[in-house]
Amino acid sequence: MDINLYSQGDVNKWVYSTCNICSIGCGCYIGVKDNKIVGIKGNEDHDINRGRLDPKGENQWYANNSPDRLLTPLIRKDGTLQPASWDEAMNLIVTRTKETLRTIGSDGIAFYSTGQGTLETYYTIAKVGRAGLRSHLLDANTRLCTATTEWCLFQSFGADGVPASFEDVDLTDTIMFFGHNPAETGTVFFERIMERKRRTGKPYIIVVDVRKTLTAKEADLFLQLKPGTNLALLNGIVHLLLKNGWIDKDFIREHTVGFERIQWATEPWTPSLAAKVTGIPEHIMEMATHVIGTTNSLVCTTLQGAYQSADATSSCVAINNIHLIRGLIGKPGSGPLHMAGQPSSSGNRTVGGVGTYPGNRNPGNPKHIKEMAELWNVNTSDLEVGPEKGIEEIVHLMEKGKVGLFWNINTNPMASLPNRQRAKKAFENTFVVVQDPFLTETTEVADVVLPPAIWGEKEGTMENADRTINLLTKAVDPPNGVKSDFDILLDFAKRMGFKTKDGKPLITYETPEQCFEEWKKVSKGRPSDMSAATYEKLKENNGLRWPIDEKHPLGTPRLYSDFKFHTFPDNAQTYGKDLFTGRPRTKEEFESMQANGRAILYDTHYVPSVEQPRQEYPFWLTTGRLVWHWHTRTKTGRSPYLQMIAPEGYVEINIVDAESLGIIPGELVKVSSPRGSINVPARVVDTVQPGLVFIPFHYGTWENNQSANELTVDFTDPLSKQPTFKQCSCKIEPVRNKITISEKQTFEDIAETNALSLEELAKINHMIPPYRADIGDQIEVPLSRTNVEIPPYMPYRNIQIFPHFSQAELPFKKE
Amino acid sequence: MYHTIARTYQTFQYLLENFPINNNPLELRIKPLLYESNHVLYQILLILHQPQPNLHQLKQLFSILYRDDEALEPLVRAWGRASLWMEVTPSNIVQHRLDLYQNIQKYLKRLVPYIKGIYGEEDARYIVPPLYRRKVGADY
Numbered sequence: 001m002d003i004n005l006y007s008q009g010d011v012n013k014w015v016y017s018t019c020n021i022c023s024i025g026c027g028c029y030i031g032v033k034d035n036k037i038v039g040i041k042g043n044e045d046h047d048i049n050r051g052r053l054d055p056k057g058e059n060q061w062y063a064n065n066s067p068d069r070l071l072t073p074l075i076r077k078d079g080t081l082q083p084a085s086w087d088e089a090m091n092l093i094v095t096r097t098k099e100t101l102r103t104i105g106s107d108g109i110a111f112y113s114t115g116q117g118t119l120e121t122y123y124t125i126a127k128v129g130r131a132g133l134r135s136h137l138l139d140a141n142t143r144l145c146t147a148t149t150e151w152c153l154f155q156s157f158g159a160d161g162v163p164a165s166f167e168d169v170d171l172t173d174t175i176m177f178f179g180h181n182p183a184e185t186g187t188v189f190f191e192r193i194m195e196r197k198r199r200t201g202k203p204y205i206i207v208v209d210v211r212k213t214l215t216a217k218e219a220d221l222f223l224q225l226k227p228g229t230n231l232a233l234l235n236g237i238v239h240l241l242l243k244n245g246w247i248d249k250d251f252i253r254e255h256t257v258g259f260e261r262i263q264w265a266t267e268p269w270t271p272s273l274a275a276k277v278t279g280i281p282e283h284i285m286e287m288a289t290h291v292i293g294t295t296n297s298l299v300c301t302t303l304q305g306a307y308q309s310a311d312a313t314s315s316c317v318a319i320n321n322i323h324l325i326r327g328l329i330g331k332p333g334s335g336p337l338h339m340a341g342q343p344s345s346s347g348n349r350t351v352g353g354v355g356t357y358p359g360n361r362n363p364g365n366p367k368h369i370k371e372m373a374e375l376w377n378v379n380t381s382d383l384e385v386g387p388e389k390g391i392e393e394i395v396h397l398m399e400k401g402k403v404g405l406f407w408n409i410n411t412n413p414m415a416s417l418p419n420r421q422r423a424k425k426a427f428e429n430t431f432v433v434v435q436d437p438f439l440t441e442t443t444e445v446a447d448v449v450l451p452p453a454i455w456g457e458k459e460g461t462m463e464n465a466d467r468t469i470n471l472l473t474k475a476v477d478p479p480n481g482v483k484s485d486f487d488i489l490l491d492f493a494k495r496m497g498f499k500t501k502d503g504k505p506l507i508t509y510e511t512p513e514q515c516f517e518e519w520k521k522v523s524k525g526r527p528s529d530m531s532a533a534t535y536e537k538l539k540e541n542n543g544l545r546w547p548i549d550e551k552h553p554l555g556t557p558r559l560y561s562d563f564k565f566h567t568f569p570d571n572a573q574t575y576g577k578d579l580f581t582g583r584p585r586t587k588e589e590f591e592s593m594q595a596n597g598r599a600i601l602y603d604t605h606y607v608p609s610v611e612q613p614r615q616e617y618p619f620w621l622t623t624g625r626l627v628w629h630w631h632t633r634t635k636t637g638r639s640p641y642l643q644m645i646a647p648e649g650y651v652e653i654n655i656v657d658a659e660s661l662g663i664i665p666g667e668l669v670k671v672s673s674p675r676g677s678i679n680v681p682a683r684v685v686d687t688v689q690p691g692l693v694f695i696p697f698h699y700g701t702w703e704n705n706q707s708a709n710e711l712t713v714d715f716t717d718p719l720s721k722q723p724t725f726k727q728c729s730c731k732i733e734p735v736r737n738k739i740t741i742s743e744k745q746t747f748e749d750i751a752e753t754n755a756l757s758l759e760e761l762a763k764i765n766h767m768i769p770p771y772r773a774d775i776g777d778q779i780e781v782p783l784s785r786t787n788v789e790i791p792p793y794m795p796y797r798n799i800q801i802f803p804h805f806s807q808a809e810l811p812f813k814k815e
Numbered sequence: 816m817y818h819t820i821a822r823t824y825q826t827f828q829y830l831l832e833n834f835p836i837n838n839n840p841l842e843l844r845i846k847p848l849l850y851e852s853n854h855v856l857y858q859i860l861l862i863l864h865q866p867q868p869n870l871h872q873l874k875q876l877f878s879i880l881y882r883d884d885e886a887l888e889p890l891v892r893a894w895g896r897a898s899l900w901m902e903v904t905p906s907n908i909v910q911h912r913l914d915l916y917q918n919i920q921k922y923l924k925r926l927v928p929y930i931k932g933i934y935g936e937e938d939a940r941y942i943v944p945p946l947y948r949r950k951v952g953a954d955y
């Protein structure tokens with residue numbers, strides 16, 4: 001239970017809800033006193049978290065009561081954002097929309113939404129965007145987060161939907177966390193696994209990561225690979241599986257196509273080649289393959305270390321390949337569990353607010369377009385055809401002046417997009433609407449700002465990482481002047497006068513629940529069927545996993561238990577893309593694969609990272625998250641507790657590199673890449689490997705110059721179009737003052753005045769004892785030095801305390 | 816139409832003759848797309864020479880041509896950025912390739928009315944991706 005409650009006395013009521021931070025989907029109750037949210041507690045009956053919440057979950061409600069919430073729309077006038085009425089703001093948006101439709105066309109309007117919203121909001125975006133505006137440019141920050149999940153599932157199984165669920169995690173003998181650090185990003189999920197591990201010794205844990213994460217510390221086997229080499233490792237593993245005959249030939253024959261492709265593609269990936277490319281010793285790779293090849297059950301999870309890396313979709317497909325050739329899918333305790341980042345990013349894909357048409361419908365299949373047209377009662381020709389565009393492509397269109405209106409809903413792209421200076425110019429070139437409860441880096445480039453309700457102030461459903469649909473109920477009214485995203489979209493649809501082909505209003509539902517009832521009809525018969533779900537039932541059962549239909553009235557813990565995949569051409573959610581080039585396949589090409597209900601195995605080809613360290617930029621840069629903050633801290637930064645613990649950005653650098661650059665813990669350094677530079681304190685650690693630095697991406701206003709995305713590259717995966725945040729090059733230079741030794745100032749004085757030990761000052765200046773400096777010598781001192789210690793997070797409260805991110809001791813050693 | 820396709824084909828020929836440029840890993844992905852586009856254009860030209868062109872086959876080829884370009888477009892732009900950031904190729908050469916590539920896009924847009932003429936508006940939607948056939952004026 002959130003400790004804050006003790007200071008608030010008794011609450012008036014506890015309101016049923018779901019955590020709105022990450023994709024685990026923990027059940028919770030919101031504490032309300034005098035129509036104000038005063039705390040939160042975990043739902044003990046909820047299967048996913050069994051009463052637990054992590055620090056982000058426990059602190060999310062502070063944002064609701066934050067005094068800087070926006071309470072009125074804002075319109076940019078004479079260069080500044082000024083308060084306006086809802087009428088003024090909405091009419092301006094409508095005028096601008098109509099003008100764009102007239103001058104640029106439907107694809108001149110782009111929606112960029114979120115993974116933090118409700119299914120009902122996403123579905124309404126789909127309907128407004130696709131049937132109302134007839135636009136093709138619907139994207140979301142899920143592009144940065146889980147677009148690769150979607151594409152690897154399309155490719156292998158024909159449709160979205162993670163095959164395994166958290167239930168399988170409870171049953172499995174072996175789990176592989178591939179580029180996934182749940183100890184910090186899905187903490188409650190990790191606690192659940194570790195609790196079982198402590199009780200039963202299971203599962204055997206394999207971790208693959210470039211950093212020694214908190215998850216890696218718990219691994220039975222840790223594979224620390226070089227940046228950008230995920231696929232080389234997986235090809236090496238598959239090579240060994242085949243060589244040792246650790247495959248299920250019957251399963252392959254009966255339920256898959258394309259096995260021969262895997263054989264020839266992985267043939268050259270001998271352990272020695274894979275070891276050379278990945279840096280993982282052969283015997284470690286062999287041990288991992290032995291476990292994967294002989295275990296009776298296996299769950300592989302993936303997250304940003306896979307999705308935001310080179311070969312993203314190919315790597316996740318390679319993981320699907322492993323499950324398929326071992327026949328470990330659709331069985332208790334087995335299956336790929338490609339995770340999501342945000343609490344409802346999967347939901348956005350499911351209902352068509354991003355990606356394909358609602359209900360896993362293929363935008364390249366005339367039959368599916370016709371079905372959608374009938375369901376929405378619009379002309380077939382009104383619904384655009386073809387795969388979606390990702391945000392990088394939309395940014396390009398904005399640069400070219402081809403987007404007349406960009407509608408940004410509950411996301412902060414000016415902090416979260418890679419190479420953000422490029423994105424900023426594109427946003428400045430476009431009419432931008434931002435829907436956000438607070439002023440953010442993105443409202444700085446907005447023309448209109450609309451203040452929406454937050455979690456706890458609205459109702460709806462969310463889909464977590466394992467297909468569970470959870471209910472959120474409304475605990476309090478939103479502040480005066482604030483509307484829910486759902487109501488804002490309904491208002492827009494009304495003002496635009498969107499009609500069906502019979503001239504009736506396109507949108508007739510008025511509440512989220514009515515919307516959910518309409519969505520159920522749209523989903524019927526499709527993979528994500530929710531026709532047997534109701535709000536009441538979702539609450540009663542603390543969430544249900546789709547499909548929730550007549551056959552599975554209480555949902556479906558795992559997909560493909562009948563080994564029938566969605567690969568019949570008229571069932572598939574897309575015809576897929578070429579795995580190497582990203583070229584969309586035609587229907588005929590898909591048909592010629594003759595999968596017809598069988599899963600598809602692919603040859604996977606390693607391509608090195610596009611940008612690599614070199615003389616001028618000798619380090620790899622990788623970015624990521626902390627346990628204490630969520631994304632760009634719009635919410636978590638408003639919790640005094642979380643903000644106090646982790647108030648600012650930093651760069652983690654290995655002890656060896658710090659030593660050779662003479663960098664001491666906490667000193668300010670400049671990190672530069674070909675795109676820009678930032679100034680952050682250095683944290684000297686052994687969790688990153690030499691040659692690699694890590695920067696959390698949570699930080700960075702326009703003023704404080706700590707944003708990791710000043711540095712990152714905006715290259716994307718050819719299939720999922722997810723940016724490769726995890727690999728680019730950079731250099732590091734200490735930011736220092738120079739002091740000239742004078743008659744009155746000794747070396748010792750300088751050390752003391754700058755709060756440095758003699759050893760530290762000597763290290764900075766590459767000196768060895770005796771530390772002699774003569775009058776006139778120039779001595780460097782850090783421009784500033786910060787305490788970059790972060791208190792340990794205790795995942796096993798009451799059980800064990802791990803120090804985390806402790807500063808490495810750097811004793812000066814004479815060679 | 817023939818003229819535009821021939822010009823596109825020539826441009827691909829030129830790009831392929833001068834490929835690879837800097838061996839950036841992106842070129843590994845770009846290469847098969849250039850080859851496939853080149854091959855498809857050649858096939859289209861052959862078909863157009865026939866007195867009774869096989870429209871079904873032509874449709875497949877156009878579909879592939881546009882899909883190749885959809886995949887190429889972000890890769891080529893990324894290659895341009897990568898080449899400048901890695902400082903491995905003089906900027907005038909990078910710009911020249913990007914310009915040539917933009918010409919291809921222009922040709923492909925120019926072909927759209929012909930494709931619509933052959934297959935009709937509705938079928939053409941499944942051959943040509945949306946951004947090549949942008950249409951203004953949803954009627955509100």
Ligand code: SF4
Binds near residue numbers: 023024052054
């Ligand atoms: S694990 Fe995720 S869903 Fe659960 S409490 Fe933490 S942030 Fe919320």
